[in-house]
Amino acid sequence: MGFFSKIKESIAKSTESVTNKFKDGLSKTRESFVGKVEELISRTKKIDEEFFDELEEVLITADMGVTTVMELVDDLRAEVKAKKIEDAAQLRPLLSEKIIQLLKVEEENEGLHFNPDGLTVIMFVGVNGVGKTTTIGKVAHMLKQDGKKVLLAAGDTFRAAAIEQLEVWGERAGVEVIKHQSGSDPAAVVYDAIQAAQARGVDVLLCDTAGRLQNKVNLMNELNKVYRVIDREIPGAPHEVLLVLDATTGQNALQQAKAFQEVAHISGIVLTKLDGTAKGGIVVAIRNEMHVPVKYVGLGEKMDDLQPFDSAQFVNALFSDLINKEAHEEKENTELV
Template sequence: MSSLVFPSLLAFVPLAARPEDDAPGAALWITLAVIAIVIGWAVRYALKASERRLDPKALAEAKRLAELKKQDDERQAAADEARAATEAKRQEQEKVDKKADKKGDKKPDAAPKGPPKPELLLPSDRPIADGLLKTREEGFIARLGKLFQGKQIDAALLDQVEEVLFTADIGVRTASKLLDELRARASRKELADADAIWRYLEQEAITILDGAPDPRSFQRRGDGPHVVLIIGVNGAGKTTSIGKLAHRMVARGDKVLLGAGDTFRAAAADQLDIWARRVGADIVDGKDGSDPSAVLYEATTKGQQGGYDTVILDTAGRLHTNVGLVKELEKVKRVVQKAMPEAPHEIILVLDGTNGQNAIAQAKVFGDALGVTSIALTKLDGTAKGGVILGIVDELKIPISWIGIGERMEDLRPFDKREFVDALFRRKGG
């Protein structure tokens, strides 16, 4: 169409140059010609824009974005409904309590501070055993199981057990302790056969895990929000873990606020914002490159003023070998304490379970620098190195609070040490 417009418009230009026309007439023709050219360019631009709007790829992308927005809106509505239901139950209970006070009835004893552990579980939580399949069938447990099949205890068997334990991911210190006690019991004839060694190792695993304090993760508070600081190295899964933790807290009826303190990684705040909208949480974020401490100070302050139950603070990933960056976390902690003196109530270190013994080194550095209260171990479903949990707890006495056993939203789940040991030492067909 533009090819037809321009010849007809340009036909006016020679008319403007006719010598026999008077000056005013020539000026008029020139003006009309310029206007016609401008209109022609506008028509051409409109045609191009129309072609772009009709581009199939653009239409598909617009449709995809609209569908994502619809899903986010539905999740937000579900989260709002859950919060409204929780608030309605609370108000109803207040009415019952007031009636009881008026009648002089004795009210039941107050529930202990903090939620019972099952409150952190979701109906869709799958067994830990599903996520430990590789550890059980490909890791040191599988190798031990093959050694113990119908064998009597002798020096050769103990040497083989030693080799397996020292090449496992439980750490040299833990392996040495287990072997020393194992040889002592064998010399005292306290272990009748290989099955007795298996039972001994299973019991020692429970003893090791019992040696760390109860993490009491995400306890509800009556006098303000429960503030949790999340730290870890790059790529451990901090942001994803925060999203999954927020989902779990929203599901139990909490009003949740996220603080996007990772202002260095490109699009980190955007990624956390997507999680916030997805699970029905609010977020405080800053511009890329802004001071992370300022962002987390604002989030902690808003958490108190806005009546939030839970505030989860993200931080930029940093290698445990970079002393300067690790010390920056100390500043972050101090700034959060300025906003709320008793915060953070938890400091959770997110570790990649596929790192094996390197995870123990990371936990030691971060623990010494910051006082880690518990560990979330991710990606256990994709590794045979789940035994690293024993090494971390035995060496550092830092409890495990959460483990990641899959990609689903619900697959970052509370750590249950008894269930973990049962799953770890479960034999095929057992």
Template sequence: MSFFKKLRESVSKTTETVTHKFMSGLSKTSSSLVGAMDAVFTRNKIDEELYEELEDILIGADVGVDTTMEIVDRLRQEVKERRIKDPAELKPLMSEILVELLQGDDGETVVNVQEGALTIFLFVGVNGVGKTTTIGKLAHHYKQQGKKVLLAAGDTFRAGAIEQLEVWGERVGVDVIRHQAGSDPAAVMYDAVQAAKARGCDILLCDTAGRLQNKVNLMEELKKVHRVIGREVPDAPHESLLVLDATTGQNAMQQAKMFNDATNLTGIVLTKMDGTAKGGIALAIRRELEVPVKWIGLGEKMDDLQPFDAEQFVHALFGKDIEAEVAEG
């Protein structure tokens, strides 16, 4: 077998695996959201009642009122411009609109990894959303790519958080920079950055506290951490990622707004997407905050945290196999 044939088969197998993960992980949202839409798309005609039903379905899937209005308005406009009469033609059109909305003006979502230099990721979010687990899975992801990874236990408010990160460090096979519980998180970050530089690390993944009992203190603490990292490595952190539990729906949107004000988020990690039928929150966050979703949790396995892909996401919702479409095209 030629090298190029092996390469094509390898790429094809990887694409199939990722497509399957998206379709499997988003099955609850797909059956709820698109299942309800299918009933609308089989109506006899496109009328005001059809648009109102679509609005109810989207809002019910946590897409949010403003984002829902924009989607339906764009659908109306496209129907008018393309002179569409058959409701069955709305399904691929809706798919097209959702992909464009998720991609935003930037197009493809890219994670900002510095080639040949230290890349620092700062993770924020409330307790219980899967922040530490996300960090562990990303450590595994980058180690699999041959990168040297280091973890920083910046959630010094909870001793359990430090221990949990150390468990992940042992599991993945990467070191953790830690201080004692109650220490200054900024001091942990300073030591972690120095250690990452000294050891020639490629990736530094930084955990932070997620307590909300005193929002003012937490946000000031995050700003300080941000300043310390930026002082030691210009333009860092290269990614400030907010981890959100997709099952909390619109509550996740409120958290996103709060953290975005404090840390200038570069992206969102949506965890537990496989556990919700209301995955429309991804659309609401992308449009209302103008912050891209960069990673998505589609299950509990180590490799179930996947880079977010708008086309994979939407095609998984609508039950389409991207490879089949590409082959046909």
């Protein structure tokens, strides 16, 4: 069984709607990235340094990150030499296999971590404008669909609009929001939210926070205060700190991730607006350079378009035409036998 067929088999357990969401959401990246790789492979008569230079350029254009691209191309170069590969077409499954390897995380880091002994607290961090509040609303909806009782804390008190926006998403998801006036102490809001959550038998508390990254010292002090309050009330919490990034900003998203990693104990990343960019390779760059799992990706505007990240689905969405072609050829060969 070829590598692409294994990918198809590994996603067979997923619903067709999830597979389609990844395909549709990554259509711009597929057309740009895979289209250019295919064009390069189809006109390559000899795998030489010029080929690898052009491949590097294509991968970097997809915002896969210079460091990641160099590692990836060096690995391919070594395999070509070791296996004496001459046909560029053989690099298609090799490239996709290596992308999957870069995206893989340990099983225990997949999905959200929940407190087995009571209230789970999840903090969301990220700069303004990345879709943080929208993401919180979508996660609240997702958790409610799973039968969990959810509460939101409007901890971004720096912007009045952030509080109002969270209330709108709370109404959409059918989830209550604990808030104070604009300009209030974020830690006080979170404290009140924890008390309310415990009194009401809530399963998961989702906490919004400010995103004033331009002033790291203030942001660090603010987040540390919120951390201390949460840990004091619920030892071991927060159980997740999710960094929300906008995929359309490409390498800027990677720089934001590195900056936030300095001020927050990030446990996972949510990459929004992946459907709006041809630079979906940023998923690979973030995972490989940050060593933090991408837990969710935004693949559209609808409430259920935030999806748990799946590396097999990601590669399937990118190489779907090639995967279907290989599966068809294998079927034909089987029938001939």
